[in-house]
Amino acid sequence: MSAPFHRSLRALVADRARRPIQVLVVAVLLCGLWSAWFFLFRVSVYAVSSEARVEVEVATHPVEPAVEGRVVSSSLVLDRWVEAGEVLVALDARxxxxxxxxxxxxxxxxxxxxxxxxxxxxxxxxxxxxxxxxxxxxxxxxxxxxxxxxxxxxxxxxxxxxxxxxxxxxxxxxxxxxxxxxxxxxxxxxxxxxxxxxxxxxxxxxxxxxxxxxxxxxxxxxxxxxxxxxxxxxxxxxxxxxxxxxRSIRAPISGKLGEIAVLRAGSVVTKGARLGAVVPPGRLQVTADFPPDVVLGRVRPGQAARLRLAGFPWAEYGTLPLSVESVGSEVRNGKVRVELSIAGSGPPAIPMQHGLPGAVEVEVERLLPAELVLRAAGRMLERGWAGDGASR
The missing domain is CATH 1.10.287 (Helix Hairpins)
Structure with a gap:
């Protein structure tokens, strides 16, 4: 009985000696793969908009009173088709x-x-x-x-x-x-x-x-x-x-009422108040607002993009393929406007219509992870230097 037990003891000792070697091999292999990915494989860098929405290509026209007055009658009904020149709201003109x-x-x-x-x-x-x-x-x-x-x-x-x-x-x-x-x-x-x-x-x-x-x-x-x-x-x-x-507020163009204000007889409206908007028929496009440092010099016409719609999880419904049409050159309210065309038919489960909100992602470049890390480190150093200079 003593001989078999002795051999078993030696087998256990040998097995304990092989486990650190296996762990070390696996660790070296993982480090090698991570290093290869870190220094050899490029990843996509996206510019993400702060706001985006689906809009009709032809601009919507607001319904606004030119004078202040008291409402006599209103025919503002959401999603109702109206003809150009039709009276939508009548103000008191007695x-x-x-x-x-x-x-x-x-x-x-x-x-x-x-x-x-x-x-x-x-x-x-x-x-x-x-x-x-x-x-x-x-x-x-x-x-x-x-x-x-x-x-x-x-x-x-x-x-x-x-x-x-x-x-x-x-x-x-x-x-x-x-x-x-x-x-x-x-x-x-x-x-x-x-x-x-x-x-x-x-x-x-x-x-x-x-x-x-x-x-x-x-x-x-x-x-x-x-x-x-x-x-x-x-x-x-x-x-x-x-x-x-x-005092007869008319529809500026033919189209559907995309938004309306709740008005009742006797209500007082002020000059220039937005009472609604008429959405004309036309091709849909996407407009997005980007921070200037994200879009200027990086987003250009022809670049591919995608839209993730709010309320429609992209993992379930997918994304909407886009193509950059034009990029604004002026900053307005701290944002730069970008217009994009819809490149495909879009997810069939999503009802495409004017006003759908979401976020646009535009692939602006492909970089090595090492470059991204160095870029992030450089920004941290810049902020640190800027903070030191401000404190001095």
Missing amino acids: ALEIELSAKRVRVESITAQLGPLEREVETKTRALGDHERVARAQIAEARARHRGAMVLADHAQSEAQRSAVLREQALVSAADLAKMVSEGRLQRASAEALEVAVGRVDAESRLRRSEIEAEVAELSREIELLRGQKAQELVAIEALQHEIEL
Whole structure:
């Protein structure tokens, strides 16, 4: 019995000696594999967005009031299709409508006053033309009579001169001579009277013409004043119509209401308040906001990316393949905007629609783990130096 027990004891001792060697071999092998991975195999480095969402390629249009007002009616229903120009919210415009009615009545009153005045101006203008023609005829007639009287006066004067010659020859009596001289003077006086009549007719004609022209000018001034008032009222009407139209909040484009505010009759909305948004039909894309130090100089158009949707675990539903379309060059609110196109159909279990949130991952480079460790160490040193400098 002693011999077998001795051999068993030696076997146990040999087995204990082999176990450290096996552990050492395994440890060396693992270290070698880890070193090979650490120094030879590259890993992907991703830039991860702070925010991302699925959006329609055509920009959504907000529904916003241009003025403050009290809600009279609202047809904002989530996911309802609306046509461009359709009234979505009506604000109270009763006071403006009353003022508009008063302005329209005022315009009608001015128009009613303008009609008779314009007709009176036309009548007086025609009367002035008729007066001009009559005056010219009267003046022509007076001048003709004056010329006739001058002829008679000249004839009478020549007869008196001839009678005076005959009287010297005792061929005509003194009475006949006196009669001829008197007739000549009478004809001359008549001619002078007709000449004065020509001037009087001309003066009366000018006076009447001036009176009619003054009346026409007065009527014209009144008409122009009324027309100016009417123009002012029409401008005021147009402004009131514009103000009333501003109180009808319309759909800017055709599409579905993607978001709405809860409005009830009597609610007061402020100018520029977001009451909803109209989502037009179109191709879906993904927009993401990245920190500037993550995206600038590292994310470029054409790079592959993927979207992990919030609420849909990627291990169960998968990810959505993307391709970078454009990268913003300006920082806004501390973020840089990146637009990505959907490269595939996406997971069939996920209903693709506008507004789905998530996170975008873009592969920006492939590095060795050793490079990543050195880069992290360098950043830690930079922060340490920056902290030391700040403390000093």
